[in-house]
Each structure stands twice: as C-alpha cells, then as structure tokens.
Amino acid sequence: MTSSICRSEKVSEPPENGGPPDSFHKWSKFCRKCGAGMSVVDEGDKTWRHMCINCKYIDYFNPKMVVGCIVEHEGRILLCKRGIDPCKGKWTVPAGFMELDESTAGGAARETYEEAAANVEIVAPYFHLDIPAIGQSYVLFRSKLAEPYTFSSGTETLDVKLFEPDAVPFQELAFSSVSIALRHYIEDLRDGRFRVHHAEIEKLPGSAPNDPHSFRLRNHMQFRIESS
Ligand SMILES: [Zn+2]
Structure with missing residues (x-):
C-alpha cells in the first residue's frame, strides 16, 4: 500500500524581511x-x-487545544477514517478542538462520540504533544469502549474500525501527532506497562500534516505510571 501526502495550508516560511508570514495579515x-x-x-x-x-x-491569536482518545476494546484500537479535509480518507484517532465550556477529558469523550458514536471510559492521560509551528497542543487520553460497546461513523467520518495493534495502518494515518502517539502506545502495550508522554513536534515549513519526513520529535519525556 502506498501512502499519499495531505495538503497543508498552515505551516509557512517566515518572509526574509523579518516580518510576519504573509497569511498573518488575513487573520x-x-x-x-x-x-x-x-x-x-x-x-x-x-x-x-x-x-x-x-x-x-x-x-490576540493563541494556540488551540486538540483533545482526543486512543480507544481500546478487547486488545484492539478504534480508528476513524476522516470524511473531511484536511486528510480526508486517512485514518486517525477521534479528536478535535476543545470547546470553551468543557474539560480536556470531557472534550475527548465528546469528540469520540461525535466522530465514532462511541461511549468511552477515560482511563488516563497518555500523550501531550505541542506543535508550535501550527499553534496546536494535543492532549490524548487512553480510554476503553464503554456500554453499549457499539460504534459507527459520525457525520465527519467515513468509517470506524477496531484494529489489532499489528494492523494499524501507519502509512495511511492523517497526522504526525496521531502517528507518534500510536507508535508509543503500541510500544507501551507490548512492554506491558503504560507511560505518560510529553513531547514537541517540530514541523518543517510548508510540510503536510502526515508527511513522515516532515517532522521530528523534540524534548520527549516519559514517565511510568503504576495503574494501567
Ligand atoms: Zn477598534
């Protein structure tokens, strides 16, 4: 299977005259x-x-919080196929922008219901990822599918499936943040002990959201936690 690169509109080179990016004036x-x-x-x-x-x-323009869930059910991981751009047709964990009147965990559960019609039990914070180049900060939670243990496509989702850890389609994931979080999740799963992670994603200017060569992980910190 070959992967394709999503279109990006957000990360741009600062102009050589030292001023703000051209797009800044339009905000x-x-x-x-x-x-x-x-x-x-x-x-x-x-x-x-x-x-x-x-x-x-x-x-003022400040970074946005993106909240979401890595949902586990019977050893498998729930992923959504995106029905909207950016990265329409690519797979991701349920996640989206936090609303003003909610907590990060509440927003993560809400996004999971909106995108996958799935109820979840939040288990623990899992990955906090900053992406300074596009002004986003991700908070992803580990969670379990909850009663009635069903899921289906939401209005912005083409498909929802449970994947065995070995079958997660890394070449067809929507975002670098999701790819990083899932790689560590599967590593922790195999290790038999989950950690809590924090890191920054450094994006190359002009890069696409899912280009595997367009970013690198910086300042990765990870801590083992007792209960999992
Ligand atoms: Zn005025």
Whole structure:
C-alpha cells in the first residue's frame, strides 16, 4: 500500500524581511470592538499583533487545544477514517478542538462520540504533544469502549474500525501527532506497562500534516505510571 501526502495550508516560511508570514495579515481584518480596520504591529522582539487602527484593541491569536482518545476494546484500537479535509480518507484517532465550556477529558469523550458514536471510559492521560509551528497542543487520553460497546461513523467520518495493534495502518494515518502517539502506545502495550508522554513536534515549513519526513520529535519525556 502506498501512502499519499495531505495538503497543508498552515505551516509557512517566515518572509526574509523579518516580518510576519504573509497569511498573518488575513487573520484579522476588522476590529471586533468597533469595526475599524486592523494593522499589524510589532509588540517587541518580532512578536506580531493585530491592533485596531481606531480603538487600539489587540486581537490576540493563541494556540488551540486538540483533545482526543486512543480507544481500546478487547486488545484492539478504534480508528476513524476522516470524511473531511484536511486528510480526508486517512485514518486517525477521534479528536478535535476543545470547546470553551468543557474539560480536556470531557472534550475527548465528546469528540469520540461525535466522530465514532462511541461511549468511552477515560482511563488516563497518555500523550501531550505541542506543535508550535501550527499553534496546536494535543492532549490524548487512553480510554476503553464503554456500554453499549457499539460504534459507527459520525457525520465527519467515513468509517470506524477496531484494529489489532499489528494492523494499524501507519502509512495511511492523517497526522504526525496521531502517528507518534500510536507508535508509543503500541510500544507501551507490548512492554506491558503504560507511560505518560510529553513531547514537541517540530514541523518543517510548508510540510503536510502526515508527511513522515516532515517532522521530528523534540524534548520527549516519559514517565511510568503504576495503574494501567
Ligand atoms: Zn477598534
């Protein structure tokens, strides 16, 4: 089976003049307080901000939290085939952006229900992954399929399946974060003892979300935990 590379729109080279990336100017065009136009200003040390030209309101952009579950059932791992871009048709664990009114574990369970119509019992935090180049921070939990132990495709999912650890389709996974987390999960599974992991993913500018040669893992920390 050959893998294909997903289209990427997020990681771009900073311009040579030392200014913000070209796309940065498009993020905020009008002030949400007064409706006037926005300017891009250097807050100091090349920290670029969007500031209203009228009322000076600053529109901050901060990283987003992505929360999700590695769901286990009878020794197998639940994966969803994505029905939307980016990476439509690729496999992933159920995960998505955290909402304002929920916890990380609550959001992970909600995303699992939305994408796989599956109830889960959260077991433990598993992998915290920062991806500074695209402003995302992942929190993935280990979980077990819960009653009624059923699953099916959600509106943004083409298929949902349980995979034996040896059969996880690494060449057809959607995201570097999911690939890294699942490789460690299977390693821990074989080791008979789960760890809690933290790491950063360093992405190459212009790289696709699932290109296996487009990133490297940095500052990987892992800790054994007693209960699993
Ligand atoms: Zn304003």
